[in-house]
Amino acid sequence: MSFQLQRMFQTARLQRRPLFLPYICLGYPSYQASLQAAQAALAAGASALELGVPFSDPIADGPTLQKATHYSLQHGTKFADVFRMIQDLRRAGFRQPLLVMSYLNLVEQFGWEDFAAALSKTGGDGAILPDLPLEKFPLFTPLMRSKNLALIPFIAPTSSPQRIKMADAQGAPFLYYVSVTGVTGARKTLPSGLLRALRTLGDRLETPLVVGFGISNPAQAAQVGKVADGVIIASALVQLISKTPVSKISGVVGRFCGQVVNALHEF
Amino acid sequence: MRSSRRNPAAEPAHLPDPEGFFGPYGGQYVPETLMVALRELGEAYTKARRDPRFQREFQYYLAEYDGRPTPLTFASNLTRALKGARLYLKREDLNHTGAHKINNCLGQILLARRMGKKRIIAETGAGQHGVATATVCALFGVKCEVFMGEEDVRRQALNVFRMRLLGAQVHAVSSGTRTLKDAMSEAIRDWVTNVRTTYYLIGSTAGPHPYPMIVRDFQKVIGEEARRQVLRQAGRLPDALVACVNGGSNAIGLFYPFLKDRQVRMVGVEAAGDGVKTKRHAATMAKGKPGILHGSYSYVLQDKDGQIAETHSISAGLDYPGVGPEHAWLRDTKRASYVSATDQQALEAFQALARHEGILPALESAHAAYHAMKMAPRLSKKSILIVNLSGRGDKDVNTVLERLGSKLKGGAP
Numbered sequence: 138m139s140f141q142l143q144r145m146f147q148t149a150r151l152q153r154r155p156l157f158l159p160y161i162c163l164g165y166p167s168y169q170a171s172l173q174a175a176q177a178a179l180a181a182g183a184s185a186l187e188l189g190v191p192f193s194d195p196i197a198d199g200p201t202l203q204k205a206t207h208y209s210l211q212h213g214t215k216f217a218d219v220f221r222m223i224q225d226l227r228r229a230g231f232r233q234p235l236l237v238m239s240y241l242n243l244v245e246q247f248g249w250e251d252f253a254a255a256l257s258k259t260g261g262d263g264a265i266l267p268d269l270p271l272e273k274f275p276l277f278t279p280l281m282r283s284k285n286l287a288l289i290p291f292i293a294p295t296s297s298p299q300r301i302k303m304a305d306a307q308g309a310p311f312l313y314y315v316s317v318t319g320v321t322g323a324r325k326t327l328p329s330g331l332l333r334a335l336r337t338l339g340d341r342l343e344t345p346l347v348v349g350f351g352i353s354n355p356a357q358a359a360q361v362g363k364v365a366d367g368v369i370i371a372s373a374l375v376q377l378i379s380k381t382p383v384s385k386i387s388g389v390v391g392r393f394c395g396q397v398v399n400a401l402h403e404f
Numbered sequence: 405m406r407s408s409r410r411n412p413a414a415e416p417a418h419l420p421d422p423e424g425f426f427g428p429y430g431g432q433y434v435p436e437t438l439m440v441a442l443r444e445l446g447e448a449y450t451k452a453r454r455d456p457r458f459q460r461e462f463q464y465y466l467a468e469y470d471g472r473p474t475p476l477t478f479a480s481n482l483t484r485a486l487k488g489a490r491l492y493l494k495r496e497d498l499n500h501t502g503a504h505k506i507n508n509c510l511g512q513i514l515l516a517r518r519m520g521k522k523r524i525i526a527e528t529g530a531g532q533h534g535v536a537t538a539t540v541c542a543l544f545g546v547k548c549e550v551f552m553g554e555e556d557v558r559r560q561a562l563n564v565f566r567m568r569l570l571g572a573q574v575h576a577v578s579s580g581t582r583t584l585k586d587a588m589s590e591a592i593r594d595w596v597t598n599v600r601t602t603y604y605l606i607g608s609t610a611g612p613h614p615y616p617m618i619v620r621d622f623q624k625v626i627g628e629e630a631r632r633q634v635l636r637q638a639g640r641l642p643d644a645l646v647a648c649v650n651g652g653s654n655a656i657g658l659f660y661p662f663l664k665d666r667q668v669r670m671v672g673v674e675a676a677g678d679g680v681k682t683k684r685h686a687a688t689m690a691k692g693k694p695g696i697l698h699g700s701y702s703y704v705l706q707d708k709d710g711q712i713a714e715t716h717s718i719s720a721g722l723d724y725p726g727v728g729p730e731h732a733w734l735r736d737t738k739r740a741s742y743v744s745a746t747d748q749q750a751l752e753a754f755q756a757l758a759r760h761e762g763i764l765p766a767l768e769s770a771h772a773a774y775h776a777m778k779m780a781p782r783l784s785k786k787s788i789l790i791v792n793l794s795g796r797g798d799k800d801v802n803t804v805l806e807r808l809g810s811k812l813k814g815g816a817p
Contacts, residue, residue: 246710293437319597
């Protein structure tokens with residue numbers, strides 16, 4: 138399925154149409170509600186999904202995701218539920234790429250071999266692990282690639298030119314650019330200098346660039362979309378879900394994702 | 405991690421390797437934003453370590469501010485009572501601020517100054533490391549912010565006040581289990597956010613490389629002194645070293661200078677809380693599995709999924725659910741062994757030291773003392789045990805009062 142991701146980004150570049158990757162927190166506020174949110178996002182035109190699996194000590198996450206993941210864990214979410222979610226989404230007919238976003242220890246305890254096998258079997262496309270350093274990618278990319286799964290590297294504003302080159306050389310379908318030196322969380326304004334930094338970066342990279350952390354609304358997404366291959370929205374969407382009664386989550390998520398997709402297509 | 409290189413021939417004293425591994429343990433499992441900061445820290449430390457001026461400065465503050473060397477006290481009464489090995493106590497309780505924590509803080513604040521960092525952050529559980537950090541920040545006039553779990557802020561109000569008196573800002577952390585591990589997660593989040601201006605002063609041999617190495621190097625003065633002192637006082641090396649272990653900084657500080665003395669046994673004592681067969685303990689080596697917590701691969705208390713477990717110990721300073729990577733490696737290679745002592749046993753040792761030696765040990769250190777008292781009668785009278793008395797017990801008197809208050813009678817032991 139990693140080929141699908143690669144093709145998707147190639148097409149997006151040709152059509153100059155940035156992609157939208159929303160984040161859904163597994164089991165928040167319940168398994169069913171998160172499944173509905175995921176379906177609504179995909180139905181509204183999300184290009185792919187990040188399925189966040191809660192970890193007890195999420196060091197890269199701000200208050201919004203901490204609360205959501207903590208709540209989900211308290212209510213019994215298990216790591217293996219993510220495979221059930223992928224299966225449920227595939228059964229419902231959604232074809233977009235599905236990426237597992239979590240922390241390294243959960244994959245480590247599940248076992249890399251088993252993880253890759255389960256992901257591949259259920260129809261997942263890859264993993265995003267913020268605490269897996271680039272240095273360790275060579276240990277796991279061969280296994281993932283053998284199952285046609287992607288492992289997504291991060292780059293940050295503090296990354297040295299050397300590390301950026303290293304990330305670019307992984308042959309990943311895209312790089313996850315952390316827009317701020319900081320943790321996840323919705324922010325009122327985009328970090329100053331982000332757009333300029335992205336333009337410079339984009340020129341130097343072979344691999345498509347997707348921007349996450351701190352993008353909160355359709356307008357910001359559109360701005361970033363002008364200089365990146367894709368946009369991730371996590372905290373803002375989780376915040377929205379936290380404020381919505383369960384019966385309306387589907388509609389609210391669908392509407393929000395639809396607005397972002399439109400904003401990305403309008404320029 | 406399954407894939408890391410193993411080199412059984414590697415001399416433990418030469419570890420970690422350049423990537424920060426002790427065998428498979430250690431490493432740098434942190435968000436990309438921090439990778440450059442860790443490299444910068446590693447480079448700054450490598451230079452400082454080789455710089456005689458830095459070492460002189462560190463030694464100066466250890467001697468003239470902290471009060472080192474700390475004594476190695478022969479516990480003659482306890483030795484007589486136990487009818488076995490000769491017990492020596494390495495008196496880290498006599499450091500300024502009352503525990504070994506300050507050794508590391510002095511080293512790291514000097515490093516932070518060299519790096520030009522103007523803001524210091526730290527995590528703390530019981531508050532001992534927080535107080536030590538606030539102390540060195542006051543000494544050097546640097547801004548200090550300490551992260552402490554909400555639950556610990558409540559339990560350790562006096563230490564919170566102490567930190568504030570020293571000019572530090574204390575942030576109560578309300579995420580997760582609201583204890584030390586969450587304080588550390590929050591400190592890491594702050595560091596991710598303010599990495600360009602801020603120095604993260606970690607208090608134990610936990611966290612990503614180079615921290616476990618830096619903290620060890622700044623604590624190894626404990627073992628260096630103890631080794632000289634025991635040779636002078638007893639004319640030979642000890643048979644065993646005993647220290648309490650959680651993150652493991654006081655233990656590695658004592659052990660490290662003896663690593664090459666193969667005849668010296670090393671025993672780490674973990675907090676067994678209500679007992680390792682219950683759910684309420686902090687015995688990471690006994691009940692944990694290798695995993696990744698706070699940027700380092702080592703033994704971790706966790707559930708089947710890999711979610712980090714809650715811990716319990718009577719001693720607030722022993723409730724981290726992980727352990728330093730070097731200890732994991734010393735255990736795997738059988739250079740050190742790890743056992744545990746329960747809350748009840750620590751309380752016994754606390755009272756024994758008070759009555760026999762006139763020393764109130766920290767409850768953390770009482771875990772080590774208990775195990776040494778258990779070992780001593782089984783050893784010959786010629787044997788020598790060194791117990792690391794990592795801190796003093798004044799801070800724990802309230803806890804002990806709660807547990808013993810009504811049962812305690814005065815009089816001879």
